[in-house]
Amino acid sequence: MPYKSYGILNIICNIFYALFSALSFIALIPVLKVLFQTGEQQKIEKPIYTGIVNLKAYLTDKLNYFILETVEEEGRLAVLTYMIIGIITIFMLKNLFNYLAMYFITFLRNGVLRDIRNAMYEKILELPIPYFSEKRKGDTMARISSDVLEIQHSFLSILELIIKEPLTILFTLAFMVFLSPQLTIFVFIFIPVSGFLISLVGKKLKKHSDKVQREQGFFLSIVEETLGGLKVIKGFNAESIFGKKFKDSTERFFKYSNDLLNRQNLASPTSEFLGICVIAVLLWYGGRLVFVDGTLEAETFLAYIGLAYNILTPAKAISKANYGVKRGNSAAERVLEILNTESPLKDKENAVVKENFESLIQIENVFFKYEDEYVLKDFTLNVPKGTSVALVGQSGSGKSTIANLVTRFYDVNQGAIKIDNLDIRDLSKNSLRSLMGLVTQDSILFNDTVKNNLLIGKEDATEEDIIDALKVANAWEFVQELPKGIHTNIGDSGNKLSGGQKQRLSIARAVLKNPPIMILDEATSALDTESERLVQSALENMMKNRTSIVIAHRLSTIQNSDAIVVMKKGKIVEQGTHEELIQKNGEYKKLVALQSFD
Known part of the structure; x- marks a missing residue:
């Protein structure tokens, strides 16, 4: 464990803190003895150690002997001064070790927090696309932000208590037993009783906490969807619909949070009240031992009460921590749900790293479904190296699914996809995708500069290299006119640019990658005629001497393809060049007549 040394140093400092914390009350006994001394004191013989059984009597006599001797030699005020210096030293050491314990645990807490966040982000990058299409983005964001913070506030703050408070109680109890075994029996009865009462309050805490965190994920999702769809919301005057949805969610969050915090707030007063009850019993019973039985000295009794109160603070902290654990438990479960999710698209143990593409992409008898119905049925297609194959057909015919399967965003249910006779499931995902360039219908760009988007x-x-790629993609013309050229920030999702400009940047990014296989998923479908002409020209530049799978939307994008595959309901209905298919007078000709390559 990378934080082992910090943990060990924290434990050592906490041991010393707990020891000096208990000693700070024991140190009051000699001070009180000096203060309570009145008149002439009886001469005491120098005590002799007679074994561990009489240790308490020996230490008491030794202390009395030392005080009397010093008072005789230097006076009562000098003795009091020495005692006060001793107390100040003990309190200084107690607080120094307390600070050092917290200093070392800080590195451990924040280090674990950083590691959990990094592990979650790596897992988000590793998990397949279907995982996130089923989940709300806001929920995932809530898990990596507020849930991880909840773990820090609950579980990781427990690390501070797990050694310090129990040790403080242990040392304090040891000194209490030493001072008065009879009185300590009351304390031993009190701790389990109060623990039981406190646990009754905290039983439902985890359930309430889970609701709070789920609701937080839900309203973050609404915010994320609202920001992504503001145009549609405003265009359809749907502000009130989304406003109501958000207010309903925050109302539920308000209710769940109140329930949670009101239960949580019971912890401290409950434990304090129980603590003061036991102090009251101790005062009554201890008073009896001092005034009636005479078996306990008054100064020892006062120090004992101090020690008993010294147990209250750690006991309160532990009862609060008990709530923290319950609250952190549900946050940890939500974080672990992501961390423990195994990716179904994980690389095999001895995955092949393929460095180049030599001859052929084979799609063999592929069946695939997203949910219940098969989108592809017994689909077979060969794409030889250096050729351009276009897939056309109506919406829902399975064209984009081919792009998703070849890039292995999904795995086939039956059949196989091979590159140079190697099943892509046997290749490492990294090496498979490094052979491919992808240009999608929605140009996915990031809130960064043109240069960083291309990198x-x-x-x-x-x-x-970047400028050359921009020229091939017919994008240099507008990029050089931007305020800072390639160093201009293009805004969230590239929204400072037009649709055609965004698409040309996407193409430039694929050109810069310079892969042997290019997959174009309806790359021109969202463009106007002028932009389409520029983008089409860019695509033709890019596809020269390259293997391409083109999912087509418009006739102009595919006329020059080496083969056109017409799809209907997940099957191939026609295949051939543009001229051959026109002559067949079949499905393709109908699509051409309708100009609908959707």
Whole structure:
């Protein structure tokens, strides 16, 4: 464990803190003895140690002897001064070790927090796309932010208590037993009783906490969806619908949070009241031992009461921590749900790293379904190296699914997809995707500069490489006119640019990557005629001497393809060049007539 040394140092400091914490009350006994001394004191013989059985009597006599001797030699005020210096030293050491214990645990707490966040982000990047299409993004965001913080406030703050408070109680109890075994029996009765009463209050806490965190994920999702769809919300005057949905969620959050905090707030007063009850019993019984039986000295009794109160603070902290654990438990479960999710698309143990593409992409007898119905049924297609194959058909015919399967965003249910006779499931995902460039219908760009958006394609590219890629994609013309050229920030999702400009940047990114296989998923479907002409020209530049799978939307994008595959309901109905298919007078010709390549 990387934080082992911090943990060990924290434990050592806490041991010393607990020891000096208990000693700080014991140190009051000699001070009180000096203060309570009145008149002439009886001469005491120097005590002799006679074994551990009489240790308490020996230490008491030794202390009395020392006080009397010193008072005779230096006077009562000098003795009191020495005692006070001793107390100040003990309190200083107690607080020093307390600070050092917290200093070391800080590195451990924040280090674990950082590691959990990093592990969650890595898991988010590793998990397949279907995992997130089933979950709300806001819920995932809540887990990586507020749930992880909840773990820090609850579980990781327990680390501070797990050694310090029990040790403080242990040392304090040891001194209490030493001072008065009879009185300590009351304390031993009190601790389990109060523990039981406190646990009754906290029983439902985990359930309430789970509701709070789930609701937080829900309203974060609404915020995320609202920001992503503001145009639609405003365009359809739907502000009131979303406003109501958000207010309903925050109302539930308000109610659940109140229930949770009101239960939580019971912890401290409950434990304090129980604590003062036991102090009251101790005062009554201890008073009897001092005034009636005479078996306990008054100063020892006062120090004992101090020690008994010294147990209350750690006991309160432990009861609060008990609530923290219950609350943190549900946050931890939500975090672990993501961390423990195994990716179904995980690389095999001896996954092949494929460095180049040599001859052929084979899609063999593929069946695939997203949920219940098969989107592809017994689909077979070969794409030889250097050729361009276009997939056309109506919406829902399974065209985009092919792109998702070839890039292994999903795995086939039956059949296989092979590259150079190697099943893509046997390849490492990293090496498979490094052979491919992807241009999607929605140009996915990030809130960064043009340069950094393109560097995703090739991290070590020079500015000359970037400009060359922009020229191939017909994008240099508008990029050079931006305020800071390639160093201009293009806004959230590239929203400072037009649709055609965004798409050309997506193409430039794929060009910069320079992969042997290019997958174009309806890359021109969202563009106007002028933009389409520029993008189409960019695509043709890019596809030269490259293997391409083109999911087509418009006729103009595919006329020059080496093969056109017409799909209907997950099956191939026609296949051939543009001229061959026109002559067949079948499904393709109907699509051409309708100009609908959706």
